[in-house]
Amino acid sequence: MLEVDQVDVRFGGLLALHDTTLSATAGRVTGLIGPNGAGKTTLFNVITGLQTPTRGKVAIDGRDVTKLKPHQRSRQRVGRTFQRLEVFGALTARENILVGAEIRNGWDSTSEDPRMVADEILERVGLRDVADRPVDAMPTGMARLVELGRALAIRPKLLLLDEPGSGLDPDETDVLGDLLLDLARDGMAILLVEHDVELVMRICEHLYVLDFGKLIADGTPAQVQADGAVQAAYLGLDVPV
Amino acid sequence: MTSFLAYSVIGIATGCIYALTASGLVVTYTTSGIFNFAHGAIGMLLAFTYWQLTVQEHWPQWLGLVVVLGVIGPLLGALIQRVLMRRLYGSSVSTTLVITLGLLLTCIGVATVLWDPGEPRSMPEFFADHRVRVASIYVSYHQLTMMSVAVLVAVFLRLFLFRTRIGTAMRAVVDDPELTALNGAAPDRVAMVSWALGASLAGLAGILLAPLVSLDIILLTLLVINGYAAAMVGRLKSLPLTFVGGLALGLAEAHTIGNLPSNVLNIVKPALPIIFLYVVLLILPQARLRVGRIVTTHRAPRVATLRESLWAGAAFVVAAGILAQVLSPVDLFTVGQGVVFALIMLSLVLLTGYGGQVSLAQMTFVGIGAFGMGKFFGGNSFLGFLAAAALAGLAGALAALPAIRLQGLYLALSTLAFAQGMSALFFKNHNVFGYGGRLAVGRPSILGVSFHGDKAFFMLVCVTFALAGIGVLALRRGPFGRRVVAMRESPAACATLGLNITFTKLALFTMSSAMAGVAGAFYGGLRGQVGLNDFEMLQSLVLLLLVSVAGINTVSGALMGGLTFGLFPKIQRALPGIPSLSFLGAGVGAIALGRNPNGWTSEVGPNLEKVRNAFGSRAAGAAPDVDVEAVPSNA
Numbered sequence: 014m015l016e017v018d019q020v021d022v023r024f025g026g027l028l029a030l031h032d033t034t035l036s037a038t039a040g041r042v043t044g045l046i047g048p049n050g051a052g053k054t055t056l057f058n059v060i061t062g063l064q065t066p067t068r069g070k071v072a073i074d075g076r077d078v079t080k081l082k083p084h085q086r087s088r089q090r091v092g093r094t095f096q097r098l099e100v101f102g103a104l105t106a107r108e109n110i111l112v113g114a115e116i117r118n119g120w121d122s123t124s125e126d127p128r129m130v131a132d133e134i135l136e137r138v139g140l141r142d143v144a145d146r147p148v149d150a151m152p153t154g155m156a157r158l159v160e161l162g163r164a165l166a167i168r169p170k171l172l173l174l175d176e177p178g179s180g181l182d183p184d185e186t187d188v189l190g191d192l193l194l195d196l197a198r199d200g201m202a203i204l205l206v207e208h209d210v211e212l213v214m215r216i217c218e219h220l221y222v223l224d225f226g227k228l229i230a231d232g233t234p235a236q237v238q239a240d241g242a243v244q245a246a247y248l249g250l251d252v253p254v
Numbered sequence: 255m256t257s258f259l260a261y262s263v264i265g266i267a268t269g270c271i272y273a274l275t276a277s278g279l280v281v282t283y284t285t286s287g288i289f290n291f292a293h294g295a296i297g298m299l300l301a302f303t304y305w306q307l308t309v310q311e312h313w314p315q316w317l318g319l320v321v322v323l324g325v326i327g328p329l330l331g332a333l334i335q336r337v338l339m340r341r342l343y344g345s346s347v348s349t350t351l352v353i354t355l356g357l358l359l360t361c362i363g364v365a366t367v368l369w370d371p372g373e374p375r376s377m378p379e380f381f382a383d384h385r386v387r388v389a390s391i392y393v394s395y396h397q398l399t400m401m402s403v404a405v406l407v408a409v410f411l412r413l414f415l416f417r418t419r420i421g422t423a424m425r426a427v428v429d430d431p432e433l434t435a436l437n438g439a440a441p442d443r444v445a446m447v448s449w450a451l452g453a454s455l456a457g458l459a460g461i462l463l464a465p466l467v468s469l470d471i472i473l474l475t476l477l478v479i480n481g482y483a484a485a486m487v488g489r490l491k492s493l494p495l496t497f498v499g500g501l502a503l504g505l506a507e508a509h510t511i512g513n514l515p516s517n518v519l520n521i522v523k524p525a526l527p528i529i530f531l532y533v534v535l536l537i538l539p540q541a542r543l544r545v546g547r548i549v550t551t552h553r554a555p556r557v558a559t560l561r562e563s564l565w566a567g568a569a570f571v572v573a574a575g576i577l578a579q580v581l582s583p584v585d586l587f588t589v590g591q592g593v594v595f596a597l598i599m600l601s602l603v604l605l606t607g608y609g610g611q612v613s614l615a616q617m618t619f620v621g622i623g624a625f626g627m628g629k630f631f632g633g634n635s636f637l638g639f640l641a642a643a644a645l646a647g648l649a650g651a652l653a654a655l656p657a658i659r660l661q662g663l664y665l666a667l668s669t670l671a672f673a674q675g676m677s678a679l680f681f682k683n684h685n686v687f688g689y690g691g692r693l694a695v696g697r698p699s700i701l702g703v704s705f706h707g708d709k710a711f712f713m714l715v716c717v718t719f720a721l722a723g724i725g726v727l728a729l730r731r732g733p734f735g736r737r738v739v740a741m742r743e744s745p746a747a748c749a750t751l752g753l754n755i756t757f758t759k760l761a762l763f764t765m766s767s768a769m770a771g772v773a774g775a776f777y778g779g780l781r782g783q784v785g786l787n788d789f790e791m792l793q794s795l796v797l798l799l800l801v802s803v804a805g806i807n808t809v810s811g812a813l814m815g816g817l818t819f820g821l822f823p824k825i826q827r828a829l830p831g832i833p834s835l836s837f838l839g840a841g842v843g844a845i846a847l848g849r850n851p852n853g854w855t856s857e858v859g860p861n862l863e864k865v866r867n868a869f870g871s872r873a874a875g876a877a878p879d880v881d882v883e884a885v886p887s888n889a
Contacts, residue, residue: 061750083749099747101740103554112740115733116751167751
């Protein structure tokens, strides 16, 4: 569903991403982990077109989208959330999702009623009871769910989630995990950036590990967990690689 | 060859001044993130102070320079940073615009109080009457002074920014204020130094520029604005490029003046820097969509429901009907004009209040609307409203086009350039308003009903406002309104939903300017005629500031702002000692209240509710006062 091919991103003298190649497959949750500043969000920005890579290609659903503008890429059915919230704070949760569905109606040939879409998604992400509250009055965890709902409103095939679990308590995190597994089961490709190791281990089938802009490992959660380089990057342990 | 050389010298000298003023702008922008629209006005104030000291009080020039540029300028800059700008860190572009524009108008207002604008003044050149022959041409000492000062300032800035501690900290703040603070520099102190420096540079430019033109408050303020184009060349970041931009602007201007036939020149000349700015904006590469939310401290007021807005609209029309019966013709005109202004401000509620985009050319669109009404379909036809909307809408799209792909600040600058350009090329053109400079605008008949009488036309204006208010609120509640608010809150998120932001912004701009155009048709109809000075850019600023102060995201805010604007001429007559009262009023108001986008009308609603509860009943019946009746529509 998603192919990132040999991407470099350079900010002045800093190489934020170096020769990054990864893919995400439909029907499963792919994890992307790494310490703060490793380049995870930069990679998301490259995939969604908010950041132009210095080198490399991005393909979605087999189509090279490297030259497309952000809104054109989203129209390939790519939804995302943001690590630093980008909710429409002046609007209610329902309106946030509604806007997404309405915008989609502008570029997609669909007969879905945006209001029905909003109701369905509010139910699915568990926001029905707070649907008519303005989002800037909500706690962070809840606002993250609004962003998730909004991303779902364009019926994405590829969903990029940037730390959706931060700000949630353990119970809410469990519910989120189930929801993501559900979405994957419906055929969605999900790329998940998350610090909650437990959540990542539970729902991801494949993991990539970024450190200082470089992929240092990838494999099943169990393989990655056993990887010496990963332990070194995460824990600062001096483990021979 | 000789004339080529001569024009080059003039161009380089003027270009140096543009570079000076622009470098001051860049220094403050990079360190505080605030584009100081009052930069030119500060330069004007300091130039006048210098004139006062050296010409009026006969101080020696050197002492005047030391006191103005070494003491007063830095103190003024530091004071502005301390009192106003410090609190703006992280604010939205529209908020910082409102505050700095408020400062601009305040400076003009203060200057007109101190120095009677009616009195002609001139500033002597430095080393007057001295000149030197270079090759085949003469170069005045003043021109040499301009050039060497620019070179000295460039060298000084380079050394200051790269060799001193505070200068290095200033460059670091540009990259990352938070990180710099962690490393022990105080961003606040750095910003204060940069504002002090910026003010002095503005003053220096003003003092050098004033002898070349007359010492006129508005002229000098706006001339320094020309430096904006130079700053754009450096993308508000690079000082060397800014200097290049200044020189390029000066040279382009001088050679155009040298080579154009004089009949074309008279029209084009005042617009040259503006055209330059336009071209630079067109060439600028597209800015990346930025992520990272602006912290908003004021929650937008609840949007009125259809039912509420219908009731409020009806009450407003009833109140207007009563006013039409009881007011004297003069007062009726005052209130009517206020409602027309409110209609114009409503177009800003849509654009700025909902969409977060800023237009500094709204009065230009009003003028184009009045032109459309007066020139087409006989000057008094109902179809004239359509012409007004179409022409103004087109103009709005044109004004926004060069910068529509860029961020909000550039868009505002583009409209500023458009307003200035239109003022020079269109409104002052004899073919537009005729040789008397006045264009008659008629009042229409609609479906056989004549609105030629004052009372009938007043009612037409009020009904239109009520309908427009209901319409704008309906728009806000609908898909387009949601989309526009979403775009204001996070353009990046909108893009990830597949929204074409450029197109949406353009649509919003077109809609808002078309609305201002229709208001222009009413503006002309109410007054019977319009003049070429009715649509100056500064009037657009007053308009924007007054609606910002009253509440730019509510219909009631627009109404209050409009009525305030309408009342200014009346207050002005009562206070003849303060010329340009509207500048001072709007400026000081914006500085004091401009940080709350909801405006003071948002405070009225809840307080009114308290009063009502205290009296134990919902105040009913036809209120004679428009003001109070309209507030609940949105508060």
